[in-house]
Amino acid sequence: MKILAFDTSNVALSVAVLDNEHLLATQTTNIKRNHSSQLMPIIDQTIKTSGLDINDIDRIVVAEGPGSYTGLRIAVTTAKTLAYAVNAELIGVSSLALLAQNDTQDGIVAPFFNARQGNVFAGIYEKKGSKLTTLVEDQHISFEDLLNHINQIGKPVNFITTDFEDFRESIENTLVVPSSHLDGWNALPNAYFLGLMGLKKNELENVYTAVPQYLRVTEAERNWKDQHPNDVRSGSYVRQID
Amino acid sequence: MGTSKLILAIESSCDETSVAVVKNGNEILSNFIATQIDSHQRFGGVVPEVASRHHIEQITLGIDQALKKAAVEPDDLDAVAVTYGPGLVGALLVGVSAAKSFAYAHNLPLIPVNHMAGHIYAARFVKPIVFPSLALLVSGGHTELVYMPAENVFKIIGETRDDAAGEAYDKIGRVLGMKYPAGKNIDELAHQGHDTFNFPRAMEHDDNFDFSFSGLKSAFINTVHHADQIGEELDRKDLAASFQQSVVDVIVSKTKRACEQLDIKQLILAGGVAANQGLRETLDSMIKKDLPELDFVKAPLKLCGDNGAMIGAAGYVAMQHGESADLTLNADPSLEFDWEPDAVR
Numbered sequence: 001m002k003i004l005a006f007d008t009s010n011v012a013l014s015v016a017v018l019d020n021e022h023l024l025a026t027q028t029t030n031i032k033r034n035h036s037s038q039l040m041p042i043i044d045q046t047i048k049t050s051g052l053d054i055n056d057i058d059r060i061v062v063a064e065g066p067g068s069y070t071g072l073r074i075a076v077t078t079a080k081t082l083a084y085a086v087n088a089e090l091i092g093v094s095s096l097a098l099l100a101q102n103d104t105q106d107g108i109v110a111p112f113f114n115a116r117q118g119n120v121f122a123g124i125y126e127k128k129g130s131k132l133t134t135l136v137e138d139q140h141i142s143f144e145d146l147l148n149h150i151n152q153i154g155k156p157v158n159f160i161t162t163d164f165e166d167f168r169e170s171i172e173n174t175l176v177v178p179s180s181h182l183d184g185w186n187a188l189p190n191a192y193f194l195g196l197m198g199l200k201k202n203e204l205e206n207v208y209t210a211v212p213q214y215l216r217v218t219e220a221e222r223n224w225k226d227q228h229p230n231d232v233r234s235g236s237y238v239r240q241i242d
Numbered sequence: 243m244g245t246s247k248l249i250l251a252i253e254s255s256c257d258e259t260s261v262a263v264v265k266n267g268n269e270i271l272s273n274f275i276a277t278q279i280d281s282h283q284r285f286g287g288v289v290p291e292v293a294s295r296h297h298i299e300q301i302t303l304g305i306d307q308a309l310k311k312a313a314v315e316p317d318d319l320d321a322v323a324v325t326y327g328p329g330l331v332g333a334l335l336v337g338v339s340a341a342k343s344f345a346y347a348h349n350l351p352l353i354p355v356n357h358m359a360g361h362i363y364a365a366r367f368v369k370p371i372v373f374p375s376l377a378l379l380v381s382g383g384h385t386e387l388v389y390m391p392a393e394n395v396f397k398i399i400g401e402t403r404d405d406a407a408g409e410a411y412d413k414i415g416r417v418l419g420m421k422y423p424a425g426k427n428i429d430e431l432a433h434q435g436h437d438t439f440n441f442p443r444a445m446e447h448d449d450n451f452d453f454s455f456s457g458l459k460s461a462f463i464n465t466v467h468h469a470d471q472i473g474e475e476l477d478r479k480d481l482a483a484s485f486q487q488s489v490v491d492v493i494v495s496k497t498k499r500a501c502e503q504l505d506i507k508q509l510i511l512a513g514g515v516a517a518n519q520g521l522r523e524t525l526d527s528m529i530k531k532d533l534p535e536l537d538f539v540k541a542p543l544k545l546c547g548d549n550g551a552m553i554g555a556a557g558y559v560a561m562q563h564g565e566s567a568d569l570t571l572n573a574d575p576s577l578e579f580d581w582e583p584d585a586v587r
Binding site (some may be wrong): 075 | 259279316332527568573
């Protein structure tokens with residue numbers, strides 16, 4: 001099976017092409033450049049370097065979130081349109097579970113992204129070899145609550161994040177279990193791992209209905225729901241008029 | 243298929259996800275439109291992040307439906323056209339990402355289209371555009387006069403310095419307690435009332451083709467608030483009629499002057515507010531009376547709002563002129579035509 005995998009959920013952009021477990025080509029960038037301009041050219045280069053054509057791809061694996069809303073939309077729109085156009089299977093994988101694969105040792109892993117105002121997008125996983133078990137689902141959570149979850153689990157934790165310095169003080173003050181961390185290069189997404197995760201996953205996404213896992217409703221919708229608790233609509237707010 | 247050209251056209255700049263298949267730039271084979279109005283009505287206006295999220299729900303379905311309804315296979319297509327600006331950046335990016343992906347997968351040329359050129363080319367579904375031509379573009383985001391000396395050349399000779407006309411309609415609609423978008427409601431109400439308030443006509447006699455609607459909006463709001471304070475009930479029909487008359491008077495008088503000073507053969511009315519009956523009727527009678535030789539083309543009512551078909555029509559012309567984009571194409575939320583304010587002096 002030929003696999004195209006990519007992640008643009010944060011500053012880094014990572015693309016890989018695999019033939020089953022075998023890596024054919026990969027490219028990762030970590031520059032504040034526009035993913036919209038960069039993603040398709042890098043997909044094209046990576047596929048060409050692999051000696052393939054986009055029509056040879058059997059399965060597309062995308063990091064579906066959480067992360068930057070714009071980055072997620074670029075990746076998921078590209079993934080679902082490519083999958084539709086070349087009739088490939090579409091698989092979505094958590095951007096955080098992907099980062100957890102960077103840990104080379106077994107144990108508790110807490111990948112997270114800074115979501116501002118003391119909040120993070122985070123999940124807590126237990127890693128045994130390449131197998132991940134979810135202990136706390138990916139969510140938008142205050143960093144304090146994340147540390148409380150980790151304290152409750154009561155085992156040493158490995159944080160994976162490029163935003164470690166923003167939270168160092170908080171960790172030193174609140175965490176009661178031993179901790180270590182991967183940051184910098186070691187906290188960048190690796191699309192090869194994403195391809196491997198997608199190879200093992202059996203739940204296919206529907207190319208029409210697939211959307212990013214934002215893990216957060218918009219502020220406007222949150223406020224509206226607070227003001228209209230009984231206003232429940234069945235079905236979509238979007239109407240086809242032609 | 244011979245020499246006929248088929249374009250798949252994608253539009254997602256604001257709150258409509260639309261995908262069309264257009265033949266030779268003047269025949270609509272399909273025009274899928276999914277509107278988000280019901281969603282944004284909750285907030286009294288378009289919320290960009292909500293809009294972007296809705297676009298991604300619809301985009302692939304839209305492509306598939308447009309192709310199926312047109313009974314066209316991807317292999318039959320000659321190009322993919324897409325709106326890359328102006329508009330909401332997150333919304334535009336969904337269309338641009340989808341267009342690039344589809345074009346890449348099917349090895350098709352990618353044609354970047356200015357959304358405003360699209361609005362103008364909605365008129366192409368009525369009749370051919372004759373040059374030199376002038377377009378009056380009125381929408382929720384824009385109010386501008388665009389001079390087209392030749393095919394595929396667009397020069398702005400005047401535009402609003404503050405609110406767009408459609409924006410002013412929505413804002414005063416809110417003051418009158420109307421649902422968003424308020425344009426159609428106000429238009430209907432205006433037809434039942436009279437211009438009794440005589441609101442200001444800003445910049446009507448200035449020596450340029452620019453517009454301003456924020457003073458009118460403020461005058462309207464002050465009038466309503468003042469009446470509220472003294473417990474006076476104002477006639478809503480007359481309020482609507484007075485507001486609309488002020489907007490229409492300024493737009494029509496500036497457009498008339500531009501038509502007279504430029505040696506144009508055709509006037510095109512397009513954009514979301516081009517559906518306004520008051521504006522259509524007043525332009526009709528002005529042209530009949532003062533510019534009887536001028537060919538006046540109104541975008542079809544169904545194509546005044548945002549849609550993919552108009553992007554396909556503009557994309558066809560751009561393609562004929564050799565325009566294309568590569569896979570680095572990005573959204574440009576503040577894209578605009580070149581300015582040529584001195585074109586008529």
